Amino acid sequence: MAEILVLGAGMVGVSTALALQARGHAVSLVDRGAPGRETSFGNAGIIQAEAAEPYGLPRNLGTLWSFATGRSNDVTWSLRGVAQMTPALWSYFRNSAPRRHAGISRTYAQLTARATGDHAPLIEAAGAGNMISREGLVQLYRNRAAFEADAADAERLRRDYGIRHRALSGAEYRREDPALRADPAGVIHWSDSWSCNAPGCLVHAYAKLFASRGGRLLEGDAASLAQSGGGWRVTTVAERAEAEHAVVALGPWSPRLLRSFGYRIPMIYKRGYHGHFASARPPLRPIVDMDNGVVAGQMQAGLRIATGAALVSRTAPADLRQLDRGRAALSDMLEIGARVAEPQWSGTRPCLPDMLPLAGAAPRHKGLWFHFGHGHQGFTLGPTTATLLAAALDGEESDLSRALAPGHRF
Template sequence: MQPFSQCQTLVLGAGIVGVSTALQLQARGRQVTLIDRDAPGSGTSHGNAGLIERSSVVPYAFPRELRTLLRYGLNRQSAVRYSVAHLPKAAPWLLNYWQQSAPAKLARAAADLLPLVQRCVEEHDPLIEAAGLQHLVSANGWIEVYRDAALFAQAKQEALALARHGLRYEMLEREQLQAREQGLDGGIGGIHWLDPKSVRDPGALTRGYAALFVQRGGQFLHGDARSLQAVEGGWLVSTQRGPLLAQEVVACLGPQSAELFAPLGYRFPLGIKRGYHMHYATTGGSELKHSVCDPQAGYVLAPMARGVRLTTGIEFAASDAPGNQVQLKRCEALARQLFPALGERLDDQPWLGRRPCLPDMRPVIGPAPRHAGLWFNFGHAHHGLTLGPVSGRLLAEMITGEQTFTDPAPFSPARFA
């Protein structure tokens, strides 16, 4: 066998979850090597809406109302689109997701996730400061905009029901909404959530965290997680510098996680929600000051370093299927009505990303049930950027034997055994 180098802890995957996990382990004295096929922050971490979503205390659930299901079933909506060819394969996962979205189960999932969501900003903040990335982050929250009076009234009631969580928000009637975000047109009102933070370049934030990891003595290597194999003394993986032996491995591979866990015999029900983004110029000297969500249409407009980024909702299609612009075009048409200053496209092609999701709406965080020294941290759905540092902390506390800040049992890989 070719001579190999060694490390104490190997983290596979340099998205926001992997980089954050590497930093949290490093802060607890572990000697860590971070591996990815690509540069840090190149995958899903690059293309999200850029929200550190402190106010999302209820997971994105499968709709239960018959009217909503029928509307989505026609496959003409902007918020959700599906590939007809992919639907038979996705149906069992979607049924499981629907079952887990029943009110009592959803409430349990929200309660389990709450300790992570509550700490998301405070775990990001010291990393942002240490990496010198304050210029990328704004603490001005984000705005939900409503075009339908009944939906706005319902949203107000739902916001009031979240008062026990101490969330800060302001109800905005039409005039207040237009004063808060002057370029908007057509919204009858909105809710300005004040606790979240917005990131004007999520990929740059992840790369900045990775640079901080290297600055603090960590090692980043290009390598292929699919080469991982259990050997005497630990785990062996192929890298650009040859084989690397690690005592312990943390898999943070997001939507590619199945490429590692399936060959090892695990059958986690990992689903993929695809999504797109496109950047736009603005016209007439207008600017978007806040990230704006149209929950009815399922898209987000966010001010980014490259322009205004439109991020779409959910597309159910084969992970490796070619991109389809139908959903983006639907969202774009609605976004131009809401924000008329949305100008020309700035990207040659839409970016296509893949959100790794479990049907019970909880990530997988913890030790592999049947392999000593192997740990998992994946499946953060729509909230990888939000939960990266805090889920990295939870796993690092578990690995190093610290008292965990919350009970990790709800996220255990063993729940799918």
């Protein structure tokens, strides 16, 4: 048994703590706030079993031009933000080339194929089944040509990865989901994905499970991490906690902390927003509006509309253009009522240029471990990559864990 500090109590950090605890280790989970209140709080709440291939950077000039000119609602950007991320974006662009992306996808698909199965025992043990729907999600299209092209690609994903789906006409799907106000051109229903009506609450439930099994939840600042003899220490409100190992699971804050230890980890920071709205007739399943770059799904707080990516500096003020556009565009398909009064949330997806998360030992510091960089899929993949990291910490390696290890990547 080893003593281990896990820094960061989002989905990835809490899952890490649970996986290490399950192997008999004494784990302390450290965060400056309550579990699940940062990036994990505000996502679309989907465990995306269908996401076998990570989001690459488009290489089509027409799509890139629509991003550059602001015509697309999928991506907004600022000159300062893009300038700060240029080296990482260039590497991301190169890794999005078809051959490289295909190789990355072969690894990535092995992770997403396990996602719901790795969440399932935690959901049951945490008593969180009432938060979960197993009805899948839908991609909704207004453009018939785009629908037909993506339906053909969905068939490829079925052949290559066994991902189940249905391609339906808009009229067919509208009969199934009476929340729709009009017939879209078509809908792709991915049936293996799950959704959660309170993502932050699910993370909190996992953290309570960790505590009930003897884990320690400590309030502290990860920036205090320092080497201590043969191990690591961090200062918390209650004590100075020390352990043989420390796992950095701080999502977008991880590179800043690790810079002080000499690691230069390039990252693309994709900011997203959400808002909740009254809805007399919420959709049966979460809807990805493929024409307008937003996701809509029913949450405990109301109908959540979540945005795509804003490539801006970490200190940029809030800009709700994507959320406002998305709400207006969705109104032709869904009845959307008044905005729920709440503080405006935003969060940052921590995307690495090679689109794979980091999960493994730091190259130059004994007992230091990286577990971050999940991009859009931290909520989906937290338990899966946590299981791989916990095994690696115990000296058990596989081809998959080696693919995620930091040593050959940074």
